[in-house]
Amino acid sequence: MVGGGPGAFIGAVHRMAAALDGEYRLLAGSFSSDFDKSRETGDELGLAPGRVYETYSEMAVAEGALPEESRIRVVSIVTPNHLHFPVACVFLEQGIHVICDKPLTTTLEDAEHLCRLAAERDLVFAVTHNYTGYPMVKEARERVEAGSLGQIRKVVVEYSQGWLATLLEAEGQKQAEWRVDPERGGVSSVLGDIGSHAHNLVRYVTGLEVRRLFADLGTVVEGRQLDDDATVLLELDDGVRGLLFVSQISTGERNYLRLRVYGTEGGLDWSQEDPNRLRLVAPNGSEHILYSAAGELSKRAQAHTRLPGGHPEGFIEAFANVYRNVARTLSDDLEGPFDRDFPTVQDGAHGVHFIHKAVESNQRGAWVDAAYTPPSAGAEA
Amino acid sequence: MVGGGPGAFIGAVHRMAAALDGEYRLLAGSFSSDFDKSRETGDELGLAPGRVYETYSEMAVAEGALPEESRIRVVSIVTPNHLHFPVACVFLEQGIHVICDKPLTTTLEDAEHLCRLAAERDLVFAVTHNYTGYPMVKEARERVEAGSLGQIRKVVVEYSQGWLATLLEAEGQKQAEWRVDPERGGVSSVLGDIGSHAHNLVRYVTGLEVRRLFADLGTVVEGRQLDDDATVLLELDDGVRGLLFVSQISTGERNYLRLRVYGTEGGLDWSQEDPNRLRLVAPNGSEHILYSAAGELSKRAQAHTRLPGGHPEGFIEAFANVYRNVARTLSDDLEGPFDRDFPTVQDGAHGVHFIHKAVESNQRGAWVDAAYTPPSAGAEA
Amino acid sequence: MVGGGPGAFIGAVHRMAAALDGEYRLLAGSFSSDFDKSRETGDELGLAPGRVYETYSEMAVAEGALPEESRIRVVSIVTPNHLHFPVACVFLEQGIHVICDKPLTTTLEDAEHLCRLAAERDLVFAVTHNYTGYPMVKEARERVEAGSLGQIRKVVVEYSQGWLATLLEAEGQKQAEWRVDPERGGVSSVLGDIGSHAHNLVRYVTGLEVRRLFADLGTVVEGRQLDDDATVLLELDDGVRGLLFVSQISTGERNYLRLRVYGTEGGLDWSQEDPNRLRLVAPNGSEHILYSAAGELSKRAQAHTRLPGGHPEGFIEAFANVYRNVARTLSDDLEGPFDRDFPTVQDGAHGVHFIHKAVESNQRGAWVDAAYTPPSAGAEA
Amino acid sequence: MVGGGPGAFIGAVHRMAAALDGEYRLLAGSFSSDFDKSRETGDELGLAPGRVYETYSEMAVAEGALPEESRIRVVSIVTPNHLHFPVACVFLEQGIHVICDKPLTTTLEDAEHLCRLAAERDLVFAVTHNYTGYPMVKEARERVEAGSLGQIRKVVVEYSQGWLATLLEAEGQKQAEWRVDPERGGVSSVLGDIGSHAHNLVRYVTGLEVRRLFADLGTVVEGRQLDDDATVLLELDDGVRGLLFVSQISTGERNYLRLRVYGTEGGLDWSQEDPNRLRLVAPNGSEHILYSAAGELSKRAQAHTRLPGGHPEGFIEAFANVYRNVARTLSDDLEGPFDRDFPTVQDGAHGVHFIHKAVESNQRGAWVDAAYTPPSAGAEA
Structure with a gap:
């Protein structure tokens, strides 16, 4: 693991997600740019001292030089955004698979470089858009794919938070500091941090790509360097109308990610704070509520559920589904089609492309084309 | 009453709203352009046959000629949109007060003419943007005004319906027919029918006016003459960011009007399908839920509630609050400050101005100025 | 109307319920034992002074002596419980139909006397167990009757309030005073006031009668003369297990009346504070949510709905359904099967029988038989 | 681990709960009475073959004989109920700490024996009444303890499931088979399986013990050997009124465990299927909703939360809190007061005492005394 030292949030999440199903063991790490802190974290986690490294480059080289049976097979990158690229590069170059937090990189050029590199080396490269790990998101995808909603006509995705409603970065809050710093967070804070999740969720569930977009980004909190609120109008494939709005200044909202998809035959509605529930709305206005592990779920949803109905699964379990699937992909025995x-x-x-196109649209005050095909990836294809 | 004959929906609502508090008696009407139907309705409602009129003009003149103690004091106009203007004119000219359904008119010129006419004649002219009649909407307004939310920063209003998800107008459904007919509905269906409610709700609760807007209107159902889905980005007073999105093709949604307002000190959230509840969100993520007639409600909310907490009030009661307040305004003894x-x-x-500006923005694909001051009204001032 | 003077709650509800559909006109009243207050109320309601009476007996006799076309056809009795009986008697004896608040009487003898009297005189006698007026309660009944739930196995009904969590009767609160006074409220406060509603709701929806019961009544607030909390175990027809629990001291609860019925093929769940929604649960744990006036509702539910889906109807509308059906029963032209x-x-x-049996069981600390057949009624049969 | 072989549900839960925080490593097991199945499970879990044992006795002896640094420190017992006692005995006798599923034993005598044995050997013995591991349950306890609700007056706990609504045990469903078999499940199915959780939840949150009870147990599904539905009236300490009702035949209910506590100053309401939310109700009928990791939570709740507000934690996380606290208790460095x-x-x-008293009450059809003090425990005291 690179990153995830003291005070970090997402590093611990990755570790719990990896531990849950017993498919990973943490062997090595470079948890902080401060070597003392890194060693402290390594110690807490029970790592052998020799496998806590001062820098990520050193770690990549050293691990790459170990015999195959003892070296790490996959690295988790949980650093601030601007480091995703260089860290991923050195590990890929050592033939080590990668699980990287989002957004993938701060420039599109870097992102495409990683696509190519992973393909060339035939390595698995996962990005933790973890919200698609929820069973009911997978059920939503299956329902759309099976045509239960008919032809899709409208998509609304929202991701509202309130945690940056004050100038938190001025108070020494680490999580806030790097996110709103253009050097470390990238060209957009709100889109990088949560907009990219919302965008990914739309793509995953509907299978539709953004063709054109009109974005209005705003910086609401005075003194902030990057945006903290955004609305993006979308034209999706087949002219489907889309709306994506995200905010870090919606005071009081915790982590309100909600997706709605409307088709000719019905609609669906999923909300991350109530994740075990999928609302299907019928044209006549009645609703069918599906629950995780209860009722007539698709095989895809079932394959990503660990408990019987009524036993809530949450954020960590969804995150762990990403980890588990990577593990199975890396292992020789795939257990199922998912x-x-x-x-x-x-x-x-x-x-990354979406973020940059939204920034461009906002600057020009106009609709921009946003169709995109990334360089082909490798092992995942 | 003008309009509200067989097959109409809103006419019956106006009649129940007027009846609820016992402050109105229905005395005369011209319920349909088909005189037979009109007489049938008049008969069902127990009107004296002589006061069911063949045309609204005839009714206005005849009632205007009656002695003051027996003639109607106020007329309810519940016709399709394009008739609001001519009907209102003739009654105002006879010195009869008006309660008119929304949108007020199909052109801004007409709307302003009515403003001036009502002012000149010193007559009360109410428009049934009934959603502001809900007690918890009034509570929301009071909370904003009292500064409970701090300085307002963001407003999101949504009004999603699915009833026009098919080409209902081609199946002879009267409600659908006139709404999507430019001759009778106006320049926009979705904004005239529900967008104007959403816009009014924002203004009522926040006290903020729209300064600039960017609108994207769409006609999703093939063969339809007017729009059925719209997203409008708003710049409100003081640069407050706003988002308004409305739809008649969100399959399965019933009547999902929801307003959220976020300020520096907290947020609020109200939904029309659960109207007796107001969600206040605190910066720390906990919530305070207020219920109609329970708890620490403002005097304004209390004044518009008829039952103790836990006894749900609904759409008709909110509508009746508009009627009751008009009645009190017309009577000599006002009972309270509200x-x-x-x-x-x-x-x-x-x-009406908002609708036209949104249509203009959509045509130009650009932000447009939308600040507006209507001609001063009369008795309401 | 008898009762419903200043400070009363339920009188105003009856008046709004009667007004809503325009099928009643209030013609006469004796609103209070204090004649001045009664005249004041009559004046506010626009009654002719000659038809505001000093006593209910005087009113019954005077109205009974009027010619049929001008006298009242039906009287609403909205007094404290102990007066229901004498008031109903004098009006029935004058051949006037009755709408009476619940509980019907304070003794079973009185209740049975009214049954017989109404039958003898062939008069309509309605008791405002208003909660069965909700459309979704009617839908619930239809679903049970149609066998959607299979064979019923278990019923849970709860009615929790908190308004009597303090010794409100000692503070001069009129509503509290008579309810907890054995002279005026009867043998049980909590069962008379809300337990009888819960009991009626079970009977209406399931069609099952109570065969045996075990009751545990408690007086939680010190100094109170009657009970304020009760749990009653029920054995219903066919040995169906039932549980009824009601409380006036569940601090913070507003008016939480909830019914659940479980059968071999599914369950249903309805809650009065969210009345436009009926939750149907499937054996596999998924849910089907029906909404008032939306979706596949039965004709019975539709016949008791005034608005399209998503337009909330509430307590008054449900109450008005009782009034409207009485009016139609009294009129010559019934409009439909409901x-x-x-x-x-x-x-x-x-x-009344249920209340007394529960009190008996509580006193004996034992299960008691509770099967019951009242004397046959008249016009309603 | 003893138990938890193929087809078991709770064994996998224990393993995930133990893995989540990285404080446990699974070293040995006897997962099934069928040694082949046991080896298969051990293999899947990556155990050394020599540490998968044919019988639990063999395992206890063999592990007890290993040097302290390599042997297991604690055993998880996840067998059917009747085996909890003999398994726990042999491990305690070897000086190995125990984490045992509930109900502890099938007889009170056995339960008390284990209390004494654990005390004598000074060993930690945890029972996985896991629902008290939820952060918001801990918050509820703190609120009660701090007096936020005033003096407690009424407690309602419900645990409704529908999974045994058919005679599942006749279809070879393993989970059902042993639960409703008196030989393996004990004297009551519904109380052993879920009633004991409900009872524990009441005790944990309120600090009140049951003094007297009246139980009505029923076997609803024909052909079943044990009960599947129960209502228990409780008299708690200080005469507080309590109601506990549990069911396995409430068709369609998933895992609906809900606790409500009402005091003189307010009430609280927690539901397991929405576990990150705690509803506090105020005397005036408004509500304050607390969310896990958001808002003004107590230190106890915070200490059992892993993620920021809005990131749902679920069943496994709550279960893991039990495991983590046992691990910390066993380690030398306690990290905090909880x-x-x-x-x-x-x-x-x-x-176990509660279950037996309820069965006794049901048999006698009478209230029974239910006060109880177990023999003092050891390391936990």
Whole structure:
């Protein structure tokens, strides 16, 4: 693991997600740019001292030089955004598979470079757009694919948070600091941090890509360097109307990611804060509520559920589904048709492209073309 | 009453709203352009046959000629949109007060004419933007006004329906037919029918006016003459960011009107399908849920509630609040400070202006200025 | 109307319920034992002064002596419980139909006397167990009757309130005072006030009667004369297991009446504070949510709905369904098969019997037989 | 681990709960009475073949004979109920700590024996009444303890499931088979399986013990050997009124465990299927909703939360809190005041006592005394 030292949030999530199903063991790490902190974290996690490294480059080289049976097979990259690219590069170059947090990179060029590199080396490269790991998101995808909603006509995705409603970055809050710093967060804070999740969720569930978009980005909190609120009008494939709006200044909202898809035959509605529930709306206005592990779920949803109905699964379990599927993909025995169901480096490149197109539209105050095909990936294909 | 004959929906609502508090008696009507149907309705409603009129003009003149103690004091106009203007004119000219359904008119010129006419004649002119009649909407307004949310930063209003997801107008459905007919519905179906409600709700609760807007209107159902889906980005007073999206093709949605307002100190959230509940969100992510007639409600909300907490009030009760306040305004004894709390002809003109600006923005594909001051109204001022 | 003077709650509800559909006109009243207050109320309601009476007996006699076309056809009795009986008697004896609040009487003897009297005189006698007026309660009944739930196995009904969590009767609160006074409220406060509603709801929806019961009544608030919390175990027809629990001291609860019925093929769940929604649960754990006026509702439910889906109807509308059905029963032209769907004097007698059996069980600390057949009623049969 | 072989549900839960925080490694097991199946499971879990044992006795002896640094420190017992006792005995006798599923034993005598044995050997003995591991349950306890609800007056706990609505045990469903078999499940199915959880939840949150009870147990599904539905009236300490009702035949219910506590100053409401939310109701009928990891939570709740607000945690995380606290208790460095917060062998004995008293009450058809003090436990005290 690279990143995830003291004070980090997402590093611990990755570790729990990896531990849950017993398919990973943490062997090595470079958890912080401060070597003392890194060693402290390594110690807490029970790592052999020799496998806690001062820098990620050193780690990549050293691990790459170990015999295959003892070296790490896959690295988790949980650093601030701007480091995803260089870290991923050195590990890929050592033939080590990658699980990387989102957004994939801060420039599209970097993202495409990673696509190509992973393909050349035939390595697995997963990007943790973890929200697609939820069983009921998978059910939603299956329902769309099976045509239960008829022809899709409208998509609304929202991701509202309130945690950046104050100038938190000025108070020394680490999580806030790097996200709103153009050097470390990228060209957009709100789109990089949560907009890319919303965008990925739309693509995963509907199978539709963004063709054109009109974005309005705003910086609501005075003194902030990057945006913290955005609305993006979407034209999806087949002219489907889409709306994506995301915010970090919607005071009081916790982590309100919600997707609605409307078709000619019905609609669906899923909300991340109530993740075990999928609302299907019928043309006549009645609703069918599906619950995780209860009722008539698709094989894809069932394959990503661990408990019987009424036993809530949450964020970590969804995240763990990404990890588990990567593990199965890396292992020789795939257990089922959904083992390769995880977001790839190409999905990551799509996200980076989307962010940049939205920034461009906002600057020009106009609709822009946003169709995109990333360079072909490797092992995931 | 003008309009509201067989097959109409909103006429019956107006009649129940007027009856609920016992402040109105229905005395005369011209319910349909088909005199037989009109007489049939008049008969069912127990009207004296002599006061069911063949045309609205005839009715206005005849009633205007009656002695003051027996003639109607106020007329309810519940016709398709294009008739609001001519009907309102003739009654105003006879010195009869008006309660008119929305949108006020199909052109801004007409709307302004009515503003001036009502002012000149010193007549009350209410427009039934009935959703502001809900007690918890009034509570929301009071909370904003009292500064509970701090400085407002973001407003999201949504109004999603699915009833026009098919080409219902081709199947002889009367409600659908006139709404999507440019001759009778106006320049926009979705904005006239529900967008104007959403716009009014934002203005009522936040006290903020739209300064600029960017609209994207769409006609999703093939063969339809007017739009059925719209997203409008708003710049409100003080640069507050706003988003309004409305749809008649969101299959399965019943009547999902929801308003959220976020400020520096908290947010609020109200949904029309669960109207007795107001969600207040705190910066720390916990919520305070207020219920109609329970808890620490403002005097304004209390004044518009008829039952103790836990006894649901609904659409008709909210509508009746508009009627009751008009009745009190017309009577000599106002009972409280909120008796004049109903949407006026000026509010109606604001709505018509908004619709036209959105259509203009959509045509130009650009942000347009949308600041507006209607001609001063009369008795309501 | 008898009762419903200043400070009363339910009188105003009856008046709004009667007004809503335009099928009633209020002609006469004796609103209070204090004649001045009664005249004040009569004046506010626009009654002719000569038809506001000093006593209910005087009113019954005077109205009974009027010619048929001008006298009242039906009287609404909205007094404290102990007066229901004497008031109903004098009006029935004058040949005037009755709509009476619940519980019907304070003794079973009185209740049965009213059953017989109404039958002898062939008069309509409705008891306002208003909760069965909700469309979705009617839908629930239809679903049970149609066998959608299979064979019923278990019923849970709950009615929790918190308004009597303090010794409100000592603070001069009129509503509280008479309810917890054995002289005026009867043998049980909590069962008379809300338990009888819960009992009626079970009977209406399931068609099952109570065969045996075990009751545990408690007086939680010190100094109170009657009970304020009760749990009653039920054995219903066919040995179906039932549980009824009601409380006036569940601090913070508003008016939480909820019914659940479980059968071999599914369950249903309805809650009064969210009345436009009926939850049907499938054996596999998924849910089907029906909404008032939307979706595949039965004719019975549709016949009791005034608005399209998504336009909430509430307590008054449900109450008005009782009034409207009485009006249609009294009129010569019944409009449909559900016009006689209202709670009768026999239902009222069932409620009174239930209350007394529960009190008996509590005193004996044992299960008691509770099967009951009231004397046959008249016009309603 | 003893138990948890192929087809078991709870064994996998224990393994995930143990893995989540990285504080456990699975070293040995006897997963099934069928040694082949046991080896298969051991293999899948990556155990050394020599540490998969044919019988639990063999395992206890062999592990007990290993040097301290390599042998297991704690055994998880996840067998059917009747085996909890003999398995726990042999491991305790070898000086190995125990984590045992509930109900602790099938007889009170056995339960008390385990209490004494654990105390004598000074061993930790946890019972996985896992629902008290949820952060919001811990918050509920803190709120009660802090007096936020005033003096407690009423407690309602419900646990409704529908999975045994058919005679599942006749279809070879393993989970059902042993639960409703008196030989393996004990004297009551519904109380052993879920009633004991409900009872434990009441005790944990309110700190109140059951003094007297009246139970009505029923076997609804024909052909079943044990009960599947129960209502128990409770008299708690200080005369607080309590109601506990549990069911396995409430068709369509998934895992609906809900606790409500009402006091003089307010009420609280928690539901397991929506576990990150705690509803606090105020005397005036408004509500305050607390969310896991958001808002003003107590230190106890915070100490059992892994993620920021809006990131749902579920069943496994709550279960893992039991495991983590046991691990910390066993380690030398307790990290905080809540490390010993897990259900003990004494809590388990309370549960067994409750089950037996309820069965006794049901047989006698009478209230029975139910006060109880288990033999003192050891390391947990």
